[in-house]
Amino acid sequence: MILAGPDALPEQIEVITKELGLDKPIISQYFIWISNILMGDFGKSIINGYPVFKLISLKFVATLELAISGLIISLLIAFPLGILSAIKRNGIIEKFTTIFTALGQAIPTFWLGILLVLVFSIKLRWLPPSGRIEFTENPELAFKLIILPAFTLGVYTASVLTRFLKTSVLEILTLDYVLTARAKGLSEWIVIIRHVIKNALIPFVTVLGLQFGAFLGGSVVTESIFDWPGLGRLMLQSIHTRDYPVLQGTILVVVFGFVIVNLIIDLLYSFLDPKIRY
Amino acid sequence: MKRQIDKEIVLSVKNLIVKFFTKNKVVNAVNGINYNLYKGEILGIVGESGSGKSVNVLSITNLIRPPGKIVEGEIIYDSKNILNLSSKELRKIRGKEIANIFQDPMSSLNPVLKIGTQIIESILKHTNINKKNSIKRTLELINNVGIPSAKERYFNHPHQLSGGMRQRIMIAIGLSCDPKILIADEPTTALDVTIQAQIVDLIQDLKIQYNMSIIWITHDLGLLAGIADRIIVMYAGRIMEEANVIELYENPKHPYTKALLQSTPDLNDDSEKKLHTIEGYPPDMTQEFVGCPFFDRCLYKENICNQNNPDLRQVNTAHNIACHIDI
Ligand SMILES: Nc1ncnc2c1ncn2[C@@H]1O[C@H](COP(=O)(O)OP(=O)(O)OP(=O)(O)O)[C@@H](O)[C@H]1O
Ligand SMILES: [Mg+2]
Numbered sequence: 198m199i200l201a202g203p204d205a206l207p208e209q210i211e212v213i214t215k216e217l218g219l220d221k222p223i224i225s226q227y228f229i230w231i232s233n234i235l236m237g238d239f240g241k242s243i244i245n246g247y248p249v250f251k252l253i254s255l256k257f258v259a260t261l262e263l264a265i266s267g268l269i270i271s272l273l274i275a276f277p278l279g280i281l282s283a284i285k286r287n288g289i290i291e292k293f294t295t296i297f298t299a300l301g302q303a304i305p306t307f308w309l310g311i312l313l314v315l316v317f318s319i320k321l322r323w324l325p326p327s328g329r330i331e332f333t334e335n336p337e338l339a340f341k342l343i344i345l346p347a348f349t350l351g352v353y354t355a356s357v358l359t360r361f362l363k364t365s366v367l368e369i370l371t372l373d374y375v376l377t378a379r380a381k382g383l384s385e386w387i388v389i390i391r392h393v394i395k396n397a398l399i400p401f402v403t404v405l406g407l408q409f410g411a412f413l414g415g416s417v418v419t420e421s422i423f424d425w426p427g428l429g430r431l432m433l434q435s436i437h438t439r440d441y442p443v444l445q446g447t448i449l450v451v452v453f454g455f456v457i458v459n460l461i462i463d464l465l466y467s468f469l470d471p472k473i474r475y
Numbered sequence: 476m477k478r479q480i481d482k483e484i485v486l487s488v489k490n491l492i493v494k495f496f497t498k499n500k501v502v503n504a505v506n507g508i509n510y511n512l513y514k515g516e517i518l519g520i521v522g523e524s525g526s527g528k529s530v531n532v533l534s535i536t537n538l539i540r541p542p543g544k545i546v547e548g549e550i551i552y553d554s555k556n557i558l559n560l561s562s563k564e565l566r567k568i569r570g571k572e573i574a575n576i577f578q579d580p581m582s583s584l585n586p587v588l589k590i591g592t593q594i595i596e597s598i599l600k601h602t603n604i605n606k607k608n609s610i611k612r613t614l615e616l617i618n619n620v621g622i623p624s625a626k627e628r629y630f631n632h633p634h635q636l637s638g639g640m641r642q643r644i645m646i647a648i649g650l651s652c653d654p655k656i657l658i659a660d661e662p663t664t665a666l667d668v669t670i671q672a673q674i675v676d677l678i679q680d681l682k683i684q685y686n687m688s689i690i691w692i693t694h695d696l697g698l699l700a701g702i703a704d705r706i707i708v709m710y711a712g713r714i715m716e717e718a719n720v721i722e723l724y725e726n727p728k729h730p731y732t733k734a735l736l737q738s739t740p741d742l743n744d745d746s747e748k749k750l751h752t753i754e755g756y757p758p759d760m761t762q763e764f765v766g767c768p769f770f771d772r773c774l775y776k777e778n779i780c781n782q783n784n785p786d787l788r789q790v791n792t793a794h795n796i797a798c799h800i801d802i
Contacts, residue, residue: 373582380538381597381648382569385562391596395587471587471632 217243230445240442249446253431257450259329260427263350263419264412266343270351271358271408278355279362280397283370284389294359301356310349310422317345327424346423350416354408361404365397399469406462413454485688486512486535486573486656491548493530493539493712500761504530504543506712509787512656517682517689519703519720521696521735523757527712528692529578532658534558535690536569552656571601574649578661580641584633590617591629594648601652616647621677639670646677650685657682660692675702696739700724705793708732711758711768714787718794729796730775767798775800 214220218229233240239249274297282294318326324341332339369375370393378392379385417429428447435443467473488510495502505527512518520528534545537558550557557568577583584593591613598609610629617625620643633641642662649657659678663671679702682689693699699706699720706723708716708731716729727733734753755772758764766781767773773780777800785797 373577373579374585376538377575377577377583377593377645377648378585380536380569380575382566382571382600383596384566387596391588392585396585399587469587472634 234446234449239446242440242443244438244440244443249442252443253428253446253450256426256428256431256447257454259425260413260420260429262329262332263343263346263416263425263427264409266347267350267354267412268405268409270347271355272405274351274355275358275362279359280366280389280394282359283363283366284385294363298356298360301352301359304352306349306353306416306418307422309352310345310419313345313349314422327422329423329425342423346419346425349422350412350419354412357408358401358404362397362401365400366393369393369396395469399466402462402465402469406458410455410458413458414451483514484511485514485552487549487551488531488535489549489551491531491534491550492546493527493534493543493548494546495543497542502760503763504712504760505534506764507547508709508712508714510707510714510717512688512690513705514688515686516704517679517691517702519699519706520690520692520709521694521699521706522709524694525757525760526709527760528709529660530712531709532575532660532690532692535658536573536575537565538569538575567601570597570654571652572654573656573658574652574654576642576645576649576657576659576662579665580638580645581665583645584641586633588632589629590631590633590636590644594644594651597648597651613647613651616651617644620644620647620650620681621673638666639673642666642670642674643677646674646681650681653685654687656690657685657687658690658692661694662691663698664694671698696735708735711760711764713768713797714795715769715798716794716796717787718791722791722794726791726794728790728794728802729798730773730800730802731769732796733802734772734774775802 218226221229230240237250239253241248242252278290278294278297282288282291285291314326317324324345325338326345327342329342330339375388375392378388383391414429416427417433419425420427420429421433428451432444432447432451434440435447488508491505491508493505495504508527508531510518520531522528530539530543533539534548535550535557537545537550537560539545545558548558552568552572557565560568584590591610594613594616595609598604598612599606602609604612614625614629617628622628622640622643628636628640633644636644642665646662657678662678663674666674675698678689678691681687691699691703696706703720705717705719707714708723708729710731716723716727716732718726718728723732724736727736731753738752753772758768758771764784766783767776767785770776770780779799783799785799787795787797789795790801
């Protein structure tokens with residue numbers, strides 16, 4: 198109906214229905230779709246006839262790029278803040294961390310994104326406000342373009358990770374083996390680096406994986422603000438246009454990405470936790 | 476079983492007061508204790524749970540963490556007050572001069588580090604021995620605490636070892652730098668009985684081999700009878716009685732010690748004597764005692780006991796009690 202338009206003749210509708218296989222029961226439509234996917238055929242966009250797989254791959258690269266940058270930013274923030282605020286209690290760092298984690302979780306992403314654009318692009322003119330180009334084309338510009346969206350995406354996650362890391366470091370510091378380490382005469386830094394951090398990383402990677410998985414779904418808000426051609430926006434568009442092959446394909450890729458991330462996390466686990474060996 | 480005690484003092488604890496400043500109350504964990512540790516002796520410390528034994532010995536190497544604080548006192552080692560040392564000087568004593576073994580071997584080792592790493596880091600920290608020889612020494616230590624196939628164990632993680640073996644590893648860590656003093660805080664409480672006996676034997680052997688002084692904490696007076704030279708009885712963060720081991724068992728002077736001995740099963744005694752339990756509750760450590768902290772539970776109490784806190788006084792050669800009453 199949507200495709201053919203409101204003035205379509207009944208014959209036109211019939212042709213389209215046949216072509217898309219909509220005359221068959223919904224179950225068999227689903228099995229046809231699945232078996233096509235298994236053969237590597239994601240179908241075509243019903244809007245522009247473009248192959249879904251190609252469409253998604255292009256967007257996926259953009260989303261992955263942003264997800265990794267967002268993750269790096271959140272790690273760069275969470276690691277020092279989480280650990281230092283746990284060690285130096287009641288210091289300036291802890292105060293800053295408390296404020297950061299509270300704000301980071303409270304500020305809506307769209308607001309932060311717009312604020313960043315206002316400050317860094319419009320006022321200071323340091324960074325371009327939106328768009329994306331390939332790193333291979335112009336690395337410097339590509340880098341400048343990704344900073345603001347990555348930051349926008351990363352801040353919330355950074356505050357979640359910071360809080361989580363701080364709590365687990367604080368907890369580990371009270372454990373017996375830390376007392377053993379101190380009783381050996383090791384310096385506080387060695388105690389932290391050798392005895393505390395590796396243990397703190399074990400629960401940390403779980404949270405990290407979940408956050409990264411969420412990034413892979415593409416952030417509709419961040420991608421929209423910065424005109425970033427990723428999966429989030431693709432999904433949004435395909436919902437608007439009722440482009441089901443694209444929508445289904447995108448969701449499939451996102452789910453698949455999630456599974457892969459979980460697999461990587463499990464592998465990381467076995468590396469960090471000697472009790473788990475495959 | 477007469478032991479020679481060399482009367483050279485290696486460690487003096489002077490008027491030690493430790494409190495925990497928790498959110499809603501102050502816990503008076505250790506309330507002004509004084510004692511010496513002599514060269515080559517095993518000094519036993521007994522007392523009920525919560526009587527301040529661990530806090531006492533953790534203070535020796537200044538390992539008390541907030542909210543705990545050493546409010547007052549001196550720990551004299553090598554004619555210096557450990558509590559006044561810079562953190563760098565302090566770290567040279569911890570693990571090198573004075574080593575600790577803790578109660579629960581299941582939680583005292585780091586789960587993610589190899590056994591070898593946890594022993595060798597001490598050696599590398601405190602000695603100039605190179606890496607290769609440190610590894611050799613680590614393997615010797617593992618061997619020396621009675622664990623076979625040291626080379627394999629070196630690369631094991633704690634979860635691959637039994638509780639008894641882990642405690643042996645803790646002992647190996649303690650011995651790794653030839654300490655002058657070994658502090659064993661209930662080293663066998665978490666282990667089952669046969670393993671307990673093995674660990675006790677091991678520490679006694681190693682004491683002679685390494686020529687150490689040992690502070691041995693336990694709930695178990697029966698255990699101390701066999702190994703200690705002198706015993707300190709703690710109650711409510713205070714020393715109640717201090718005497719050499721034979722004197723304490725044969726001629727206990729403090730009502731608390733008497734009660735404690737009556738509640739300790741004697742394995743050599745076949746008679747069906749009934750074990751006594753000490754009436755009443757352990758003291759509330761948030762309370763500041765004016766009188767004797769054992770007052771409520773004491774069978775010999777008199778009026779003065781509730782008004783005046785007794786100081787430690789000598790009743791016999793090398794036998795002190797904190798009690799107003801002569802019994
Ligand atoms: N971190 C802490 N915070 C608050 N109070 C503490 C802390 N550590 C110890 N205490 C208190 O200090 C007192 C002495 O504790 P300590 O651990 O020395 O007892 P203990 O004699 O070793 O007992 P146990 O036989 O159970 O090991 C107890 O009342 C305890 O509640
Ligand atoms: Mg204790």
